[in-house]
Amino acid sequence: MTQNGPLQDRSRFPVFASAPLELAVSTVIFALRPAPEGGGRRTVWIPLVRRIRDPQRGVWALPGGPLEPERELAESAAFTLNETTGLSPRYLEQLYAFGGLNRSPGHRVVSIVYWALVREDEAAEAVVTENVAWFPADDLPEMAFDHREIADYAVARLRGKLEYSHLAHAFLGDLFTLAQLREVYESVWGRRLDPANFRRQLESSGRVVATTQLQTGGRHRPARLYRFAEPIPTSRTQGESR
Amino acid sequence: MTQNGPLQDRSRFPVFASAPLELAVSTVIFALRPAPEGGGRRTVWIPLVRRIRDPQRGVWALPGGPLEPERELAESAAFTLNETTGLSPRYLEQLYAFGGLNRSPGHRVVSIVYWALVREDEAAEAVVTENVAWFPADDLPEMAFDHREIADYAVARLRGKLEYSHLAHAFLGDLFTLAQLREVYESVWGRRLDPANFRRQLESSGRVVATTQLQTGGRHRPARLYRFAEPIPTSRTQGESR
DNA sequence: GCAAAAGTGTTCTCGTTACACCCATGT
DNA sequence: ACATGGGTGTAACGAGAACACTTTTGC
Structure with missing residues (x-):
């Protein structure tokens, strides 16, 4: 110095x-x-x-x-x-x-x-x-x-x-389809993700919980609605963790 | 708020x-x-x-x-x-x-x-x-x-x-054996690591370069000395990266 | 020769990727 | 019927864990 x-x-x-x-x-x-x-x-x-x-x-x-x-x-x-x-x-x-x-x-x-x-x-x-x-x-x-x-x-x-976090939650409401969640990731990263793999990874991560509700209205099969498993941690001391 | x-x-x-x-x-x-x-x-x-x-x-x-x-x-x-x-x-x-x-x-x-x-x-x-x-x-x-x-x-x-970083460098000198490097990880994490797998992971990571020198003196086969591939980045703005 | 650590090889498992395929709806 | 996205199945690949085995030294 x-x-x-x-x-x-x-x-x-x-x-x-x-x-x-x-x-x-x-x-x-x-x-x-x-x-x-x-x-x-x-x-x-x-x-x-x-x-x-x-x-x-x-x-x-x-x-x-x-x-x-x-x-x-x-x-x-x-x-x-x-x-x-x-x-x-x-x-x-x-x-x-x-x-x-x-x-x-x-x-x-x-x-x-x-x-x-x-x-x-x-x-x-x-x-x-x-x-x-x-x-x-x-x-x-x-x-x-x-x-x-x-x-x-x-x-x-x-x-x-x-x-490696629950960040995407903050961009969405309480209920959402996996397609909506996937779109958050795609928007932030600027690249497409495989819907099939995305679904499996998220379901096995435990960050997300399926509800019994479906979302109709699209010109296709209705999508299941999910919610997040934990509340959003806006805590202070968790800056970088990983 | x-x-x-x-x-x-x-x-x-x-x-x-x-x-x-x-x-x-x-x-x-x-x-x-x-x-x-x-x-x-x-x-x-x-x-x-x-x-x-x-x-x-x-x-x-x-x-x-x-x-x-x-x-x-x-x-x-x-x-x-x-x-x-x-x-x-x-x-x-x-x-x-x-x-x-x-x-x-x-x-x-x-x-x-x-x-x-x-x-x-x-x-x-x-x-x-x-x-x-x-x-x-x-x-x-x-x-x-x-x-x-x-x-x-x-x-x-x-x-x-x-x-996920080159941190261990900072605990060691310019030349070191893989056993010494492994011991840094073991000391920080408080658990033993498999020497064989540790070697392969490190060599494939590119963080480390083999030299031609060996370290003799132990009551066993001499160990190859390695050095780090890059200088230690004591930079300011790299807090959390990953 | 023997102990001890260096270093190599092999197998198994598991997560990720790519992609084929079926399902249920609106038009 | 058919287009569209929802959702499932599966095979290939690669990284990591576990562990057997060979190599080279000091004593």
Whole structure:
């Protein structure tokens, strides 16, 4: 580790005087929405907010704000998220703490970043103004500070964690067909899955329980409705587990 | 999300005035050392420091301190770690940001926690005073604040991540036999592994490269020495990947 | 020669993949 | 009747676990 210079100087001042340090909480929000190419497929979208202050005024950024001093970290994320986008997360998990020295010119900002999942119907109702807009996760615009890297990292985590967790629950309602669940996986991963194998893997995983109800209305055999075996764990301390 | 009361009050003050917020960086350090039961086996140990200030003076705690305002988060972790224990990490990764409201009575402390691996020989040279001592990861003493949960969480991450990463590298030197590498896994996981299958898995994983050198001296056939295929990635943004 | 660990070979099982095929509905 | 997706069957493949067996050293 390199020993850098101003150690002596700093030691003469209290911490807050020598370096104004800001602790922010931001969130990468995910929802599934129709793919920009159309074709009936869906993909992952992220809402961004336009910065209304300098630095980087007018540039797209992750929704966030200073840590609310009397809220838990996750609560603070949910609060700011709701204030800026009107959304409520169905799943919320800490992503990473970003604290590089030059993230914001002239300031030392440490951002504790969360990621959240919201349902498609909630996302549809979300505020969309000139200063809030949705972008495909694979086609993000220029973003402020290091927010682009953060978003990309969050996308990787979403795609990775989908495989070994109950994450997909958060995108669906209480009852769903296996085709709907499969479509969540296909949308996030951007590739087709074999329906037969998908069914078997999920049924043997125990993450899902068959109900007696069927869903009619399609021009084909009715599909059995399933529900999730466990409630969605929006817990705090389960960041990376595996 | 619960809306809690003092919103109006807070809004009348600048953030720093209403809630003194401290940003700390702590580290869970791991080393392999002989198991307390003896028997030639090794296990995971963690060094703790005794708190010299209130609150919780005299109680064992994770090494850490306030974020150094002019250092990166990881650098700050390595710096404080070195100051308190004399150790230099061979691997360092962010674990989680803990920011509960009641972690420390009367203060709002947000701790960004790292975890680190050190080699056994370095650990042996480490400072051990009345205020610094090593404990088996599976038999930790009473600890200050929420440090016990943090340590347990870190142990789980170490055990989990060993499986799908190059982590074991950090416990070894440049050259090593497959038996030595296997012993790292056995020590961390606390169970025996089949030498034959271990060899094949590792060789096919590409994480390891055979050299032409052999290690003689045992009362048995000499073992081939291997080296790691890639340098140890002590990078910052690779927290959970998988 | 013998003990002990290095290293190889073989079998079994189990999960994943690919894909053929039957089922039940709406039009 | 037939198109469409729901749902079942099955064979091929590959990774991992268990364990027998051979190799090479020190004593």
